[in-house]
Amino acid sequence: xxxxxxxxxxxxxxxxxxxxxxxxxxxxxxxxxxxxxxxxxxxxxxxxxxxxxxxxxxxxxxxxxxxxxxxxxxxxxxxxxxxxxxxxxxxxxxxxxxxxxxxxxxxxxxxxxxxxxxxxxxxxxxxxxxxxxxxxxxxxxxxxxxxxxxxxxxxxxxxxxxxxxxxxxxxxxxxxxxxxxxxxxxxxxx
Numbered sequence: 001x002x003x004x005x006x007x008x009x010x011x012x013x014x015x016x017x018x019x020x021x022x023x024x025x026x027x028x029x030x031x032x033x034x035x036x037x038x039x040x041x042x043x044x045x046x047x048x049x050x051x052x053x054x055x056x057x058x059x060x061x062x063x064x065x066x067x068x069x070x071x072x073x074x075x076x077x078x079x080x081x082x083x084x085x086x087x088x089x090x091x092x093x094x095x096x097x098x099x100x101x102x103x104x105x106x107x108x109x110x111x112x113x114x115x116x117x118x119x120x121x122x123x124x125x126x127x128x129x130x131x132x133x134x135x136x137x138x139x140x141x142x143x144x145x146x147x148x149x150x151x152x153x154x155x156x157x158x159x160x161x162x163x164x165x166x167x168x169x170x171x172x173x174x175x176x177x178x179x180x181x182x183x184x185x186x187x188x189x190x
């Protein structure tokens with residue numbers, strides 16, 4: 001008699017995260033049923049998030065078109081539940097996608113991830129999250145490295161997010177999503 005080995009992968013769901021969420025200092029995300037756990041980020045990681053959110057909200061107050069938030073919950077489905085570092089969402093989408101629990105249930109126009117050290121973290125943001133955000137309809141995705149002081153800009157082309165530019169510390173960032181938004185990359189890292 002042969003022993004059979006089951007190779008079926010465990011698929012995590014949003015309700016599983018709710019059972020784990022009592023553990024302070026850890027962040028739980030699910031992408032295609034795979035659980036990702038990260039520790040509290042570095043001080044400079046958080047400063048970068050705050051600076052990006054500040055620049056986007058200063059522009060948003062002037063334009064009146066939407067708003068930015070840091071670490072919002074986005075529940076795309078029971079097996080795709082993430083907390084990006086920053087999002088910018090238009091007023092129209094916010095009305096449609098904000099549920100009674102205060103989580104987004106659809107794609108904001110812009111999602112930003114600030115890289116945490118480590119190959120697994122980088123792979124999550126540059127592969128798993130890129131695929132997820134692309135499939136969910138995010139229009140623009142920025143991957144920011146506070147260590148290298150760079151911003152990789154992905155924009156939607158032919159139903160996919162494609163890398164269109166890597167910006168460095170003194171470069172200017174603009175976006176068709178954000179009319180007249182212009183920010184020197186340096187401002188994200190001060």
